[in-house]
Amino acid sequence: MPFKFVHAADLHLDTPFRGVATQGPLLGRFQDSTFRALTRITEVCLRERVAFLLLAGDLFDVKDRSVRARLALRRELGRLDAAGISTFIVHGNHDPLSGDTGALGLPPSVKVFGPDWEEVEVKREGRRLCRVQGISYPDVEVRDDLSARFRRTGDGFSVGLLHANLGRAEGHANYAPCTTAGLGSRGLDYWALGHVHTRAEHMLPGGGVAVYPGNPQGRHANETGPRGCMLVEVEDGGMRRRFIPVDGVRWHKLEVPLSGVSTLDGLLATVMEGVEARCAPELDGHAVRLTLTGRGPLHRELARPGALAQLEVDLREQLARSHPPVLLESLRDSSRPEVDLEAVCAAGGFARTLLDEVGFLAEDPAALARLWEEEAMGALSQRLKRLGVDALEAPRAEWVVQAGLHGVESLHEEETS
Structure with a gap:
């Protein structure tokens, strides 16, 4: 029987977005962006009529979940529950089980995996669609390879839901470390992973696949480009995977070459053209880190004391008035003087x-x-x-x-x- 599911991870609901200016429309858009990403994930589930949603850890930004974040999660999962869509959750290092006060219940269609390995059968009209296995972090630091507790228990499509660091990915704490060989040896068809914020797919020995959807909302300048969730369609033992962006605020790193630019007016025009070309108008907002590169006559002008800071202030004001508004995260000068x-x-x-x-x-x-x-x-x-x-x-x-x-x-x- 064919079915679909959505795989998302690392929601980091209620991320504070430190460093975003408090004035203007930008702060509110950034603070709301993780919540809006969750709403868009819900809408993907409803539109695609999926059988279930997988959330692979770090739903919340901190161990002590905010009331706003918990209420938002309860509201969106309630919408799925009303539509007959189940949700499976594991908790990771940012939101371990030890941080759950139990003050807010979740709908009956939501399964939160505990600190021990467990498997649940997903059924439709009395027929099994697949098996979902999972395990949550009991506390912040988990150094053991939790994937070693997973195993194929029978025929049919099997999913492993886990928050883990596959292959010691750089930039992420090495929690629940695992390898492609280890995951492949468990015999599961799809590993729904969380923890690494960069989207990636790893083909496993034996024919399975391990997928990081990445976080659905970029949170800083090192999380650039579209962010979203994975839609997986399973039919006749095979699967099709499709990435669906759900981010509302998108981060960019842009390089602006000074070569051929001889005036400050020309530099401003070049910057604005580059930003407009990269920043999609359908989003709620954008954030950019601009780096001036190359060699040109303006290097000497920008090297004067205070010049770069003054240019940054002017650009920040202009970009904030764009539609949608653009946050200038920083302006950096890597240009060089013209030397023959x-x-x-x-x-x-x-x-x-x-x-x-x-x-x-x-x-x-x-x-x-x-x-x-x-x-x-x-x-x-x-x-x-x-x-x-x-x-x-x-x-x-x-x-x-x-x-x-x-x-x-x-x-x-x-x-x-």
Whole structure:
């Protein structure tokens, strides 16, 4: 019997969005965005007439769930319950079972898995559609491989619902660590995972698949692009998967090249054109991190004291008036001055000597190693370690090249100022 389900994770309801300006329409749009994403997930379930919804942990942003977040979850799951759609939930490190006060009940169609492995059969008209297995975090830190407790118990489609770090994904605490080989050995068809906020699919040995839908609402500048949930259609033992965006506020990282831009008016126009091209008008809002790149005559203007900050204030005000409004998360300057390196080499002098030395070091690993072993570099490394900064065990040629170019550019700025 064919059926559909939706897989979502990492709702982080009531994320505070620290750093968003308190004035204007932006703060409210950001604070409401996680709730609106949940509502859109509900609407996908209703529109697609799915059999059930899977929520793979971190429904709430903090262990002590806010009343607003709990009420919102109860309201949306109630809509699904009224439509005959079941919900299966596991809790993760942000919302472990120990943080549940029990003050708010959930509809009878909602199954919250406890701290021990459990399997539930999903039926329609007395016939089994599939099996869903799950386990929740009892508390914040779970270091064991919880996937080892899962197993195929019979024929038919089987789903594993788990909040876990597959393959030690970077940027996420290594909670409930697991591997593709381990998941594949359990014999399940679909692993509905949460914890990693970047959408990913991992094909498993034996034919199963492990899926991270990503979080349905980006929360900062490292969570860019469309965010949403997975719609899965199962028929005749096979499945089709489709990602559906549900985010209301979208984050972007945009680079704005200064090459060919000679005036501040031209720079503002270039920025606004780039933002308009990337920011879809149908969303509630956007947030952008802008980085100025390339070489151009405006670099010297922006290097003046206070100039970049003043440009940032002006851009922030203009972007906030856009439709939909756009939050300027930050403006960063990675541009460089216009320097003709061929002319520098032809002119000779100290700058030419510096470039020659950099080229020699970059091509000679032994010379690089000797540079790193010098007393001054060793002392710097020790000071960085005492400050908690990981120091390189060996130098990188590209860093030496960049340092040399910065030196030449500084000399050029002094000579032309």
